[in-house]
Amino acid sequence: MTADTRPKAVDLTHHLSLLARSRVPSPLKDIIRFMEVKGIISFAGGLPTPDFFPMHSLSASVYPANTVLDPENPSPPAESVEISIPRNAPAPAYDIVRGLQYVGGRGLTELETPLRELTEKLWPPAYSDWDVLLNNGSTDGWIKILTLLIESGDHIICDSQIYPSAQAGFVPMGVKSFPIPSDSEGMCPEALAKGLAEWDESRGRRPRVMYSVPVGQNPLGTTMGALRRKAIYDVCVKYDVIIIEDDPYCMLQFPAYVVGQQSTPPAAKADIDDFLSHMSSSFLTIDTQGRVIRMDTFSKTLFPGARLGWFTCNAMFTERLVRGTEVQTQGPSAFSEIITGELLNKWGVDGFIEWNVNLCEQYxxxxxxxxxxxxxxxxxxxxxxxxxxxxxxxxxxxxxxxxxxxxxxxxxxxxxxxxxxxxxxxxxxxxxxxxxxxxxxxxxxxxxxxxxxxxxxxxxxxxxxxxxxxxxxxxxxxxxxxxxxxxxxxxxxxxxxxxxxxxxxxxxxxxxxxxxxxxxxx
Amino acid sequence: MTADTRPKAVDLTHHLSLLARSRVPSPLKDIIRFMEVKGIISFAGGLPTPDFFPMHSLSASVYPANTVLDPENPSPPAESVEISIPRNAPAPAYDIVRGLQYVGGRGLTELETPLRELTEKLWPPAYSDWDVLLNNGSTDGWIKILTLLIESGDHIICDSQIYPSAQAGFVPMGVKSFPIPSDSEGMCPEALAKGLAEWDESRGRRPRVMYSVPVGQNPLGTTMGALRRKAIYDVCVKYDVIIIEDDPYCMLQFPAYVVGQQSTPPAAKADIDDFLSHMSSSFLTIDTQGRVIRMDTFSKTLFPGARLGWFTCNAMFTERLVRGTEVQTQGPSAFSEIITGELLNKWGVDGFIEWNVNLCEQYxxxxxxxxxxxxxxxxxxxxxxxxxxxxxxxxxxxxxxxxxxxxxxxxxxxxxxxxxxxxxxxxxxxxxxxxxxxxxxxxxxxxxxxxxxxxxxxxxxxxxxxxxxxxxxxxxxxxxxxxxxxxxxxxxxxxxxxxxxxxxxxxxxxxxxxxxxxxxxx
CATH class of the missing domain: 3.90.1150.10 (Aspartate Aminotransferase, domain 1)
Structure with a gap:
């Protein structure tokens, strides 16, 4: 293992909201470390005994990662991959007894392993002390970020048009949008710089949080190229802005459409290298300071109903987000975690990428x-x-x-x-x-x-x-x-x-x- | 069907927080009704097509509802009940295609049917316009209630000791506890009345929300009898207090312990009628005004990891809670919903009660x-x-x-x-x-x-x-x-x-x- 030569994140604790600063670790944390004392008998945790979780096993039959459907007649493939989750199983397999018990605010942390691998493959952060943290999908992720960073009276930087549910999260908090003009690649960096430079303090403090959907922006449909991202990032560094990268459509990136050129059917085999070499990746790859909070979700790539997503960001932010998660939701649904986790175990991270490249062709x-x-x-x-x-x-x-x-x-x-x-x-x-x-x-x-x-x-x-x-x-x-x-x-x-x-x-x-x-x- | 002679809830809208009042329905709501126009083609909803949800079927092998384990050697029973969730199925069965798609803030509403049936069997509210609403377990439920009712600077009425995670939810909001002395049955109504009557307004407005765990209070272990509940309820009516009834242990109610009397093994067959005739039920059964917000959870009765629970309360409160849910979490994990829902379909509501009466014997x-x-x-x-x-x-x-x-x-x-x-x-x-x-x-x-x-x-x-x-x-x-x-x-x-x-x-x-x-x- 080679040494990580990336810089550490800079100190961004001044961005935390009063609420986020006020959270203290759960007192039960102190106790958990004593539970591991050899020979100790614990009457401390109020856990139900898993002997009474009424399930022998859970199983699922899923599609192979290399599935290519006929878009005009997308019947389920004949092939399947079988997932089976028993009552007890050695890690990294998931099981009923451990999987369905109470866990901490991080959820089932074994699921972080493939997410870290995916991160390093697809959008390696430009600093070393980044972290991943599960959430209940990006609606939950966004409200946790608002709680982390925003005070009543703030403005949030956004595109010229904004996803209504994102806005519905903050408007009742007494927070307004600060929209920046867009062109065919999304937000214009010059307009952003001008808007921040000329900010009128009588409106409140200068905006310090940006909500960005850099790929397939909803509703604009715009996707940022690498130069655009860098220009936006540089403005955010200059004005000390935290970038929230909400990237649900990251794996749905297509070649340019040419009018009059006959559309082709989906590729019979995913060309992963080609896809990766063309994809607009993530603000994380240029984030040397740790000022990007990326939100990913399985909603578009696997199942919206799983309500499962994750943050990738500065470990300072995840620590505060865990404190919030402990009292806001606890970890995500274990059913979502163990089914998704076993699917990733079966497919592998490369299989998951392959599935997504095929899915991209479908869209x-x-x-x-x-x-x-x-x-x-x-x-x-x-x-x-x-x-x-x-x-x-x-x-x-x-x-x-x-x-x-x-x-x-x-x-x-x-x-x-x-x-x-x-x-x-x-x-x-x-x-x-x-x-x-x-x-x-x-x-x-x-x-x-x-x-x-x-x-x-x-x-x-x-x-x-x-x-x-x-x-x-x-x-x-x-x-x-x-x-x-x-x-x-x-x-x-x-x-x-x-x-x-x-x-x-x-x-x-x-x-x-x-x-x-x-x-x-x- | 006989007419419902119960009164309607009284107007309690003055209890809503500024945040809860400020929420507006999702604008997409307007559109959803047009989606049902005959023959319409919709390019409006941004839903992924379920053709690409990569799952053929989901199945589980669960315990029969009448399972009785040997507490000293609680191995899984030999018998099992099989649950199978295909890609398409007629209601009330659950399926992959509909079940795992995006749904509204209420989640999969077919799951409300058994919960309503359970409510009328176990703790029928004393007013007619009550409602149920799914949530992601009581941690999520509690934070949603705080957002619904509480402002910074408020005090929350609680028992002489309080569950730490409940308090960790509100202390960072600038909210304090107002503890009331307890005896062997829990909170003392005389002390509550005195505390409210003598409230010192220099501490802030008089507390108007009570956090109560009436059965097996954590940590006190106390359980309220019927007379105690009525006395507490009457004080809450007098001082216009909303009662939050957090009742995770409601089905774990035991006969009194007699020192020196030999403990008996679990009953071989659940005596449901006997259990129900002795159980302390719910504030709902005496709530003629709609001022009780009850929280139930499957965490203690089925699986903590499901992160699935529900509110039962005044429909005015659920309407505002749905508006909150739309931007806070969306509905619960569909995997939790469809697995729990199919389990309830197989067991039936009576089977679920039987499971709980048996579980109660185990504890x-x-x-x-x-x-x-x-x-x-x-x-x-x-x-x-x-x-x-x-x-x-x-x-x-x-x-x-x-x-x-x-x-x-x-x-x-x-x-x-x-x-x-x-x-x-x-x-x-x-x-x-x-x-x-x-x-x-x-x-x-x-x-x-x-x-x-x-x-x-x-x-x-x-x-x-x-x-x-x-x-x-x-x-x-x-x-x-x-x-x-x-x-x-x-x-x-x-x-x-x-x-x-x-x-x-x-x-x-x-x-x-x-x-x-x-x-x-x-």
């Missing part, structure tokens, strides 16, 4: 379905050729007959979503619609009615206003005359993707060109 | 082991005969040779613990020990050293000071010249219980009577 094909359907239903023109104000990526025009720019979007190279800008100010009915209102209100009123007409056309999208960062007043990053909506390509089968996009394009084309009269619906 | 026998060992090692005299100041229950004297009162304790009729009062002021070395110190400090110093000597004698107990309510200053309920420790009889096998109590009694007898010189260890 790549689904992305292509939707982009192909959009290319079929609209004329897609690169924004730099189309010359439409405020458009980035591809601009959608009525198919084959010219006319106004209807939509624009960046074809995603990661995640599950396409973020569409609707150019309402080129809509046939826009000019006559509530022109006396301030533009933000006017757009909101117009798009709420448009959304209902989409529903009537039997296609459901997520309205853009769900993702608007809450700044305590009007939205500072509103773009005049346009609104947004989010399309998810993760769930519907191909025939529905084709039909749904057709319905949407048909409605929009007719409305934008004035082919239908919607005056009764405004 | 009753374990209680008897420890009490028998204490009766073997000490002379036990009823406190009313012994005339020892501050002693309740049984007083332990040196075996067969007279001498000082060493210990006193109430033989528990529920739970897993015996709470022992150590009468340090009758210890041979007490008089000469730091007599110039205030009594609280003196006791603490004395008992810390005593605890170490117990460890050296290879017996570990939980020190009483772990359970001291934190009042922000010295402990108001300190009893002069005495300390406490907690003995758990839930875990160690019989030969260890016998040997451990022998070691403890031997050490204590020699110390209290002055047979050993401990001056070098003080």
């Amino acid at each position: 790549r094909v689904r992305r292509d379905w939707m982009l192909d359907a959009l290319a079929e239903a609209f004329d897609l023109v690169p924004a730099e050729q189309a010359g439409v104000p405020g458009a980035i990526g591809l601009v959608a025009f009525p198919k084959g007959k010219g006319g106004p720019a209807i939509l624009s979007f960046v074809p995603p190279i990661g995640g599950m979503f396409i973020w569409c800008k609707a150019h309402y100010n080129t809509h046939a009915a826009w000019a006559g619609f509530e022109a006396d209102k301030p533009d933000q209100e006017r757009v909101r009123a117009f798009e709420e009615k448009f959304w209902i007409r989409l529903v009537e056309a039997l296609v459901l999208v997520t309205p853009g206003w769900y993702f608007t960062p809450w700044e305590g007043g009007s939205h500072s990053l509103h773009e005049e005359g346009s609104g947004n909506f989010r399309l998810a390509y993760s769930f519907e089968p191909k025939h529905n993707v084709d039909e749904g996009i057709r319905r949407m394009a048909d409605l929009m084309t007719k409305e934008w060109t004035g082919e239908v009269d919607i005056s009764g619906k405004l | 009753r026998v374990r209680r008897d082991w420890m009490l028998d060992a204490l009766a073997e090692a000490f002379d036990l005299v009823p406190a009313e005969q012994a005339g020892v100041p501050g002693a309740i229950g049984l007083v332990a004297f040196p075996k067969g040779k007279g001498g000082p009162a060493i210990l006193s304790f109430v033989p528990p009729i529920g739970g897993m613990f015996i709470w022992c009062k150590a009468h340090y002021n009758t210890h041979a070395a007490w008089a000469g020990f730091e007599a110039d110190k205030p009594d609280q400090e003196r006791v603490r110093a004395f008992e810390e050293k005593f605890w170490i000597r117990l460890v050296e004698a290879l017996v570990l107990v939980t020190p009483g000071w772990y359970f001291t309510p934190w009042e922000g200053g010295s402990h108001s309920l300190h009893e002069e010249g005495s300390g406490n420790f907690r003995l758990a009889y839930s875990f160690e096998p019989k030969h260890n219980v016998d040997e451990g109590i022998r070691r403890m009694a031997d050490l204590m007898t020699k110390e209290w009577t002055g047979e050993v010189d401990i001056s070098g260890k003080l």
Whole structure:
């Protein structure tokens, strides 16, 4: 074993909230070390006896790690890998007796071993004293981070659009969003630096926590490249900002989409080296100071219902997060831990990566379905050729007959979503619609009615206003005359993707060109 | 179906915290109802497709509900009940595809059906609009309740001793305990009424939340009878107090222990009717107003590791708890839910009760082991005969040779613990020990050293000071010249219980009577 030459994390304890500083270790900790005294008889722990856990064994039949499904007919594979968890078993196998007993706030720590291995393989931190800590999925992880770092009155740095549940966690705490403009790669470092440099202290202390979803951002669908990450990280060092890297879509990274190029079926065999060589990895790999708290989850890669995820960060932060976990949740569900743990034991860490590279191909094909359907239903023109104000990526025009720019979007190279800008100010009915209102209100009123007409056309999208960062007043990053909506390509089968996009394009084309009269619906 | 003649809950919304009032429903809620429009194609939800959940099936082999083990040799029973969870199954069976997908904050609501049935059988609420809501076990439940009801600066009413993890949840929030004296049945209603009537407003607003463990209180081991519950409830109505009933040991209720009566083995067949007719049920059964929030857990009855429990309370509170759950944890682990849910499907609610009545017998026998060992090692005299100041229950004297009162304790009729009062002021070395110190400090110093000597004698107990309510200053309920420790009889096998109590009694007898010189260890 070679010496770890990476630096140690810098001291970041000044970022801890008053609540996080106030937590003390459980007094029972003192006792636990005496339980290991040779020959001692303990009446100290209030543990139930596992003799009465009413389970002989638990088993599961899972897919092989090299499974490749047919996306259009994704029946379960004929092959299976069998998992069996008995009442007693030597480590590293999991068992009922030890696995289902009370454990400490860290949960079943044997599960940390494959997570550490995965970390060093996929996104080795640039400092040495990092740690991993299990949590109950990223909803739980995020609220624990808020409790760790945030006080009422704070602002949180976020992308120009934010995942609503992340925001719903902090707004009731008296905390606001501080959104930074994005481009096709996500948050703009120049805008971040400017926003922090020009921070108005009358709004509260300068923001010191950033919420970032660097791959397949929800809802923007943007993915940061390596240079972008470095530029953002450098600004965060300069202004002493802690980066929360929420990265559920990290393994769903696709090649760029090329309009008109026929989509290919999933690769028959995962090309792991190729995937890893192209992947945007993690802020951890450039984090020499220990100021990144990374959140991973098994929700997108295995099962959302497992409610199992983990932090990777500075051991100073995990120590405080463990103190929080002891009183907030205790460790995760042991059923989730032992099933996931045995699956990782069977597949191995390399098998888990292989599964993910195959899974990525499945979602790549689904992305292509939707982009192909959009290319079929609209004329897609690169924004730099189309010359439409405020458009980035591809601009959608009525198919084959010219006319106004209807939509624009960046074809995603990661995640599950396409973020569409609707150019309402080129809509046939826009000019006559509530022109006396301030533009933000006017757009909101117009798009709420448009959304209902989409529903009537039997296609459901997520309205853009769900993702608007809450700044305590009007939205500072509103773009005049346009609104947004989010399309998810993760769930519907191909025939529905084709039909749904057709319905949407048909409605929009007719409305934008004035082919239908919607005056009764405004 | 007959009409529900129970009253509706009264309006208790003024108890909600600012944080709980500030939560808004998830905006995605609006969309979910449109997903059910006939023929609609949805690109709205960001769900992963369950085609890629890599599991064919999950199965478990569990014990039959009527299992009775030999406590001295508790090997798994020969019989088993098989649980199998496939990829698709009609309700009320659980399945992989639906079960492991994202669900709302309520978790898998089919699991509420047996919990409602259990509630109506065991502790039917005295009002009609009650609700149940799953949580991730009572640690999670308690922190969610604190978030629901408590502001920084508040005091929480509790027993004279409190479970440390419950207190560790609220102390860092700037919240203090307000302990009420207890007797052999737990909290004294007269003392509660006096404490509230004489509340000094300079300490903050009058306490309005009570944390109560009415059965097998941890650490006191006390269980409330029906009259005691009613008296406490009435005081809480008078002073508008919300009762948090944390009842993990509700199914572990035993007949009174009789010194000198030979302990019997577990009953070969559960006498459910007899158990139910004697059980202390729940504050819910007398709660005509909806001011009780009951917490149940599967941790003591099935598996601690499942991290699965539930609230039963006023639907106004569950609605706010769901809003909290959406951003705090989401629903519990689906693996915990589907395994527990299928177990309940197989056993039935009656089978679950039968399992618990049998389980209760197992712990009753374990209680008897420890009490028998204490009766073997000490002379036990009823406190009313012994005339020892501050002693309740049984007083332990040196075996067969007279001498000082060493210990006193109430033989528990529920739970897993015996709470022992150590009468340090009758210890041979007490008089000469730091007599110039205030009594609280003196006791603490004395008992810390005593605890170490117990460890050296290879017996570990939980020190009483772990359970001291934190009042922000010295402990108001300190009893002069005495300390406490907690003995758990839930875990160690019989030969260890016998040997451990022998070691403890031997050490204590020699110390209290002055047979050993401990001056070098003080």
